[in-house]
Amino acid sequence: MQLAVFVARRLAVLVPTLFFVSVLIFSLQTLLPGDAAIALAGEESDPAAIAGIRAKYHLDQPVVVQYGIWMSKVLRGDLGESLRNRIPVTELLASKLPVTVELAVCSMLIALLIGIPTGVVSAVRRGTAVDVAANAVALSGLSVPHFWLGIMLILLFAVRLGWLPASGYVPPWEDLGRNLTTILLPSIVLGTGVAGVMMRHTRGAMLQTLSADYVRTARAKSVPERLVVLKHALRNALIPVITLGAIEFGRLLSGAVLTEQIFAIPGFGKMLVDGVFNRDYAVVQGVVLVSAGLYVLLNLLADILYFLANPRLRGA
Amino acid sequence: MSLTRLVTLTLAIMLAAVPAAAQSVLRIGLNDDPDALDPTISRAYTGRLVFAGLCDKLFDVTPELKIIPQLAIGFEWAPDQRSVVLKLRSGVKFHDGEPFNADAVKFNIERHINTAGSFRKTEIGQISSVDVLDATTVRLNLSEPLVPLLAALTDRAGMMVSPKAARALGDKFGTRPVCAGPYRFVERVAQGKIAMERFADYWDKGTVHIDRVEFIPILDSTARLASLRSGDLHMIERASPTDLPEIRGDSRLRVTGVPELGYQMIPMNVNNGPKSKTLGDVRVRQAIDLAIDRETLVKAVFNDEYIPGNQWVSPTNQYYNAKLPVRKRDVARARQLLKEAGQPNLAFTLIVPPERDRQEAAQIIQAMLAEAGITMKIQTQENVTMLTNGRKGDFEAYFTFWSGRPDPDGNVFTHNTCKGAQNDPRYCNAEFDALVAKARQTPDPAGRKKLYDRATKHLLRDLPRLHLWHRRVFTGYTAKLTGFTPYPDGIIRLRGLKLN
Numbered sequence: 001m002q003l004a005v006f007v008a009r010r011l012a013v014l015v016p017t018l019f020f021v022s023v024l025i026f027s028l029q030t031l032l033p034g035d036a037a038i039a040l041a042g043e044e045s046d047p048a049a050i051a052g053i054r055a056k057y058h059l060d061q062p063v064v065v066q067y068g069i070w071m072s073k074v075l076r077g078d079l080g081e082s083l084r085n086r087i088p089v090t091e092l093l094a095s096k097l098p099v100t101v102e103l104a105v106c107s108m109l110i111a112l113l114i115g116i117p118t119g120v121v122s123a124v125r126r127g128t129a130v131d132v133a134a135n136a137v138a139l140s141g142l143s144v145p146h147f148w149l150g151i152m153l154i155l156l157f158a159v160r161l162g163w164l165p166a167s168g169y170v171p172p173w174e175d176l177g178r179n180l181t182t183i184l185l186p187s188i189v190l191g192t193g194v195a196g197v198m199m200r201h202t203r204g205a206m207l208q209t210l211s212a213d214y215v216r217t218a219r220a221k222s223v224p225e226r227l228v229v230l231k232h233a234l235r236n237a238l239i240p241v242i243t244l245g246a247i248e249f250g251r252l253l254s255g256a257v258l259t260e261q262i263f264a265i266p267g268f269g270k271m272l273v274d275g276v277f278n279r280d281y282a283v284v285q286g287v288v289l290v291s292a293g294l295y296v297l298l299n300l301l302a303d304i305l306y307f308l309a310n311p312r313l314r315g316a
Numbered sequence: 317m318s319l320t321r322l323v324t325l326t327l328a329i330m331l332a333a334v335p336a337a338a339q340s341v342l343r344i345g346l347n348d349d350p351d352a353l354d355p356t357i358s359r360a361y362t363g364r365l366v367f368a369g370l371c372d373k374l375f376d377v378t379p380e381l382k383i384i385p386q387l388a389i390g391f392e393w394a395p396d397q398r399s400v401v402l403k404l405r406s407g408v409k410f411h412d413g414e415p416f417n418a419d420a421v422k423f424n425i426e427r428h429i430n431t432a433g434s435f436r437k438t439e440i441g442q443i444s445s446v447d448v449l450d451a452t453t454v455r456l457n458l459s460e461p462l463v464p465l466l467a468a469l470t471d472r473a474g475m476m477v478s479p480k481a482a483r484a485l486g487d488k489f490g491t492r493p494v495c496a497g498p499y500r501f502v503e504r505v506a507q508g509k510i511a512m513e514r515f516a517d518y519w520d521k522g523t524v525h526i527d528r529v530e531f532i533p534i535l536d537s538t539a540r541l542a543s544l545r546s547g548d549l550h551m552i553e554r555a556s557p558t559d560l561p562e563i564r565g566d567s568r569l570r571v572t573g574v575p576e577l578g579y580q581m582i583p584m585n586v587n588n589g590p591k592s593k594t595l596g597d598v599r600v601r602q603a604i605d606l607a608i609d610r611e612t613l614v615k616a617v618f619n620d621e622y623i624p625g626n627q628w629v630s631p632t633n634q635y636y637n638a639k640l641p642v643r644k645r646d647v648a649r650a651r652q653l654l655k656e657a658g659q660p661n662l663a664f665t666l667i668v669p670p671e672r673d674r675q676e677a678a679q680i681i682q683a684m685l686a687e688a689g690i691t692m693k694i695q696t697q698e699n700v701t702m703l704t705n706g707r708k709g710d711f712e713a714y715f716t717f718w719s720g721r722p723d724p725d726g727n728v729f730t731h732n733t734c735k736g737a738q739n740d741p742r743y744c745n746a747e748f749d750a751l752v753a754k755a756r757q758t759p760d761p762a763g764r765k766k767l768y769d770r771a772t773k774h775l776l777r778d779l780p781r782l783h784l785w786h787r788r789v790f791t792g793y794t795a796k797l798t799g800f801t802p803y804p805d806g807i808i809r810l811r812g813l814k815l816n
Contacts, residue, residue, distance in 0.1 A: 034700035038707060040351075041359060041435070047737055052433040085506060086352040086490045092506050099508075151538055158546040166543040167534055169508060264534040264543075266508030274349065274507060279700055 003307060010300045014293065021292040022074070022285065026067050029281050035059075036279035040083055057083060070285065079289075080282035082275075089286035092271065097290070099169060100267040103190065103260075104252035106183050110191025111198050111248070116241070118195070119202025123210060124229055134199065141196030150189045150262040157185060167264040186263045190256050194248045201244050205237035212236070239306055246302030250295040339527040340815050342797075344808065345540045345552040349507045349533040352490030355475035356428050359435045361719055361806075362533070364472065365553060369512050369529050369810045371495035373474035374402065374421070375466060379574070379803050381722045383466055387416060387476055387496065397461030397757060404452040408519045410478035411500035418454045422446040423479040425456065438730070438737065439468040461757040463764070467723030498524045498811055507533060523811040525799075544569065544792055550815065551797065554806060555790040557621040563792045570795055572802040573788035575623055575630045577720025578727070580674070582666065582713050583781040588742040589709030594664045599657040601779040606653070607688035608681055609645040614785050617676045623786045627772055628718075628727045630786035635724040635765055637772040650688040663691040667714035669699040674715045677784070706740040722805065724768055725756050732780060743780035 037053040054060040058069055073080060079089035115138075122134035158166035164181050172179040209215060210233050218228045257269035268287055275283035350363040355371055358364075374388040390403040408416035425446045428436035442462045447455040458465070468474065481494035493501050498520070499512035510531040514524055532549065534540040541559045543549040545566060555563065555571060563571045584601055585592040595601055610624035626642045629635045654660050668678045675696070682692045697705070697714075705711050721727055729752050730736040734744035748771050755767040775781075789806035799812040 033704070034698065035704040035707075038704045039700040049433055049435050049437065056433055082506070084351045085349075086354070086357075086488060087504075087506055095505055095508075151542070154539065154542045154546075158548070159542050162546060166546040166548045167539055168532055168543070168548060262536050262539045264508075264532060264539065266505050270507050277698065277700070 003304070006307060007300065007304065010303065014296050017296055018289060018293055022071065022289055023067070025285055025288045026063070026070070029284060030063050032276070032279065034279060036083060036281060039277075039279035053083075070282075074289075079286040082283050083280045084274075084278050084283075089282050092283065093286055093290055096266055096268055096271055098171070099265060100253055100269075102172070102179075102183060103186060103256065103265060103267055104249060106187035107190035107194060107252055107256075108245070108249050110187055111194035112245070114191070114195040115198025116202050116238075119199040120206055120229065120234060122199065122203045123206030126207065134203075138196040138199040141192040141199075144192075146189050146193060146256070147258045147262060149192070150186070150259055153185045153188065154262070167262075169263075169265045182263075182265075186256075186259050186265055189259050189263075190252060194252070197248060198241065198245065202237065202241050205240050206233055209233040209237045242305050243302050246298045246305075250298045253294050253298070254291045340525075341528045341530060342526045342551070342810075342813065342815055343530045343532060343549045345543055345549040346531050346533040347537075347540075347554050348535055350510070350531075353493045353501070353504070353510070354490030355472040355477065355495075356431050356434045356436055357490065358472060362531075362553075364805075364807055366510055366531055367472065367475060367495075368497075368807045369499040370493055370497045370501055371475040371477065372408075372497045373471065374469040374476070375474055376809075377467075377470050377722050377803070377805075379801060381804065383470060383722075387474075388469075391466060393759065397458075397463070397759065399455055399457045400465065401449070401453060401455045404454065405519060406452050408496055409517045410476075410481070410496045411494045411515055412478050412481055413517075414478045414480045416476060416496050417451045418448040420476060420479050421454045422448055423482070424476050427477075427482060428473055436473040439471075439473040440465060463756055463759050464723040464725040467721065467726070470722060499529055502528075509533075520811065525812075525814045526810070529810060541792070544794070547794070551791060551793040551800075551808065553789075553791055553808060555792040557618045557790070559792065560619075560621060560790065568795050569792060570797075571790055571792045572800070573621070573790045574802045574804050574806075575632045576787045576789050576806065577629075577722065577804050578718045578786070579625055579628060579630070579720070579783045580677075580715075580717045580785050580787065581781045581783050582715050583706065583741045584713045584779070585709065585711055586741040586743045586778075586780050588740060591709060591712050592742070594662075594712045597657045597659070598778055599653045600659055600662060601782075603650040603653040603657070603662070603688065604685065604690065605779055605782055606643065606646045606650040607685050607690060608782070608784070609684060610642050610784055612645075613677060613680050613684075616680055617673065618785075621790075622788060625783050625786045626776065627783055628731070628775070629724060633724075634761070635768050637769045639769070640772060640776050645684075647688045650690075654689065661689060661691070663693070664712040665693045665695050667695050667697045667702050667705065667711055669702055669715070670696050671699075678715060709740070709742070711740075720805070724764070725752070728752060728768070728771070728775075729756065732775060739780075741780040743778065745774055745778060748774040748778075 036059055037050045040053050041050050058066050070080060081088045082092060118134045118138070122131045125131050154166045157164045164185055169182050170178040215228060215233050218232050254268060257273050259265070260267045260270040268291065271283060272287045274280070275287065346362045346365060348362050350366050351358055351360040353363065353366060353370070355367060372387050374386060375383050376386045378384055387405055387408060388402045389405050392401045394400065402421070404418060404421065410416060425440065425443055428434055428440060429443060442458045442460055442465065443456050444459045445457045447457065449455055476496055477489065478494040482489050485492060498515060498518045500515045502511040502513050504510045511528065513528050514526070518524060534543060537556045537559060540552050541555070541562060544552050560571060563569045584595040586596055610626065614620060614622050614624045623630055624642050625631060627636055654662055666678055668674050678694050682694060685692045702714050702716070706714055718727065718731070730738045732739060732743055733749045733752060751767050751771040755764045758764045758767060789802065789804065791802055791808065793800060796816045798814045798816065801809065803809065
């Protein structure tokens with residue numbers, strides 16, 4: 001019951017958040033220099049054609065009117081169509097969301113598989129060579145540019161060794177094996193960056209919990225060290241890590257522009273950047289709105305997990 | 317079950333699992349994602365690459381830019397040049413089984429002209445009406461003589477779509493195009509891939525050897541080249557000159573390069589608003605032109621892979637005025653001209669998009685101009701913003717390009733005539749206008765050449781824009797691919813290609 005009330009309150013925040021985001025992104029786009037109709041026209045400059053585009057997409061109307069027209073369609077589930085390729089934005093989002101989700105999930109898995117164990121070991125072996133090495137690896141993951149890492153991995157695994165494809169994406173329902181090979185390198189690129197962050201936070205949280213009274217009590221009661229670390233310390237240390245994980249996952253869901261660009265992954269990030277450069281307003285608005293919604297939902301999920309993991313919150 | 321039966325069953329299952337002869341798939345890397353796949357409203361260059369597989373045109377061109385039949389097998393101009401009769405190929409079907417005929421041509425021409433937002437209107441807007449004479453003959457009636465019309469029909473303006481599909485899909489046609497090309501549309505993942513499969517009823521199916529073609533946009537040139545080298549792509553279009561050493565050094569790859577139809581240029585503000593004050597004096601523009609060494613520029617930035625130029629066609633083009641070649645740099649003369657113009661310490665801003673080639677070239681030009689006492693500031697502006705500012709006259713000079721057209725009119729008319737839609741400098745010379753207008757109505761190539769030669773003299777004297785170089789269109793591909801012929805428009809014709 002407490003959880004239900006908690007969730008209901010958080011979901012109620014979603015609507016005004018999305019409304020605020022929609023107004024913000026619509027306003028910010030109008031500040032972009034350049035004319036969307038000319039962006040569409042490119043080197044074809046027929047004034048009549050450009051005027052036709054403006055009229056068709058209401059670009060000749062005041063911003064408030066344009067927003068009203070757009071919002072009235074959004075409330076009916078119509079996010080408009082891409083100015084550039086005339087594909088409905090909902091269709092674009094539906095085709096790219098699974099790609100972005102898959103990339104985000106795989107990257108997050110890699111981040112967690114590397115980050116959490118490394119953070120635990122680093123905290124337990126604080127001050128030793130293992131700790132130093134783990135910190136160095138984490139910092140490398142954080143500081144190496146994704147762009148460079150991606151190109152290096154392509155040159156090694158695709159060009160030199162021929163083990164993995166250099167670019168492209170195959171949906172899992174088309175060919176699962178090929179899908180996994182196309183998603184592996186970009187996931188490593190993104191995952192290593194997040195792993196560094198996860199490792200540092202896990203280490204910090206573990207150091208805190210390992211010095212807590214209840215851990216000292218457990219050790220005094222001769223509980224095996226493995227259980228002390230994994231059952232008592234780690235469980236409590238995971239609470240802030242969950243929150244961080246949700247934020248990082250939300251960031252991944254917004255799209256990883258450079259990684260998608262290098263590996264030609266048709267995800268959100270690439271679509272968003274292309275939308276900005278092409279003044280494809282409907283696409284930009286759709287992506288930002290969906291990303292904002294996902295972000296709020298993910299934070300809600302993190303809060304729910306936090307709620308479930310921390311007995312003290314349930315009693316509050 | 318007896319042993320014999322078991323063995324027989326097992327063998328039968330194994331045989332059934334043996335796949336049929338594998339489908340051949342050609343994967344082509346694109347520099348960017350095409351826009352809507354509708355020839356009427358499409359404007360992106362990469363769209364043309366995709367259309368080459370999907371949509372046959374009334375005519376095509378040879379690598380030497382000679383017009384040849386495709387869906388139309390012949391033409392005859394009326395003596396007054398105000399109409400042209402096209403004879404159409406019979407037995408052609410659209411991908412949905414509908415017949416290609418004179419009614420379809422009429423529908424398409426009218427669609428190109430009348431659709432709101434059509435970018436084909438300026439190319440064939442002089443067609444005032446289309447008469448269907450019989451099932452395989454149409455007459456295009458023109459409001460004024462227009463010799464470049466046939467060249468326009470070798471590109472998107474000549475592409476024929478299925479009237480039935482166009483009516484059914486309306487303005488969504490670009491999401492599921494139905495044409496009469498060697499391949500039919502299968503699917504499109506925006507910014508992902510565009511897939512097409514061999515059309516079984518294609519009129520020239522003997523030339524189509526590959527079952528499926530996929531176009532994959534990969535914006536980053538390093539990633540694109542890596543995909544070619546790893547075998548994930550079989551071809552890449554418009555390879556960068558910096559990629560050439562790697563491609564040439566790899567025995568599994570080939571590369572071809574042909575001079576492009578277009579040019580790289582700097583339009584200068586001659587008479588478009590207050591900012592024309594800086595470069596409005598022709599002596600100032602001539603000084604800038606004289607201070608630039610185009611050959612050194614091309615050597616330094618492009619390892620000599622591109623072609624220095626000074627006109628609106630490349631030196632290899634038949635309409636190039638060979639009597640006015642690229643001038644040698646003359647810094648002393650440049651300084652003198654600036655002094656005469658009262659601007660010995662000229663300073664101006666060149667707007668450049670954040671694209672490597674033009675940024676590097678701009679820096680070299682900046683250094684060259686500095687030696688003539690000219691201070692050129694480089695202002696980076698994103699491409700759309702730059703073009704918008706160009707239209708509005710909010711520039712002194714900007715760095716852009718024109719992709720080029722097979723007919724010379726497409727390279728010069730709208731850019732430099734007084735009312736030309738692309739005349740951002742607002743250059744206006746009545747004599748020039750008269751020459752290029754007459755060239756549009758002159759069918760004889762020799763006669764046109766004389767008119768264009770005279771027109772070029774005006775442009776090289778008045779310099780509303782600096783033509784700097786012409787790219788070569790480099791296409792990289794796997795050595796397993798045979799039958800590829802490069803064209804100056806850079807479009808990959810899929811007929812005749814074989815993948816071994």
